[in-house]
């Protein structure tokens with residue numbers, strides 16, 4: 001189950017991500033926001049982060065204008081590793097090396113075509129499980 005969240009700046013790209021996930025038969029839960037009325041990204045970052053640490057969802061996708069504010073907020077939650085990615089190389093690397101559990105993107109930075117490729121890469125790349133990466137992730141969590 002994929003947890004989705006955005007602020008008003010990311011709302012329309014989140015709708016594109018939802019259509020993409022539906023097309024692929026990938027289940028998701030939308031934790032808001034629900035329209036383009038100005039709102040506060042930490043609210044949705046925390047809701048998605050909580051869904052993951054509570055085990056309701058496996059991974060999350062967070063979208064704001066830049067991807068930055070919403071990722072900073074999500075990374076305040078212990079156990080969350082949110083990565084801002086605006087290219088597929090980073091999306092692959094952050095899964096393989098950091099075991100990132102949230103992908104953050106900026107709707108004012110990337111168009112929907114690239115964003116959906118990034119989503120696809122993030123969701124379909126496994127953590128390498130290599131000892132050096134496991135050790136580094138443990139140090140983040142300590």
Ligand code: RB5
Pocket residue numbers: 007009010041064065066067068069070
């Ligand atoms: C909202 O205007 C904007 O600040 C927000 O979407 C995000 O880019 C913050 O990091």
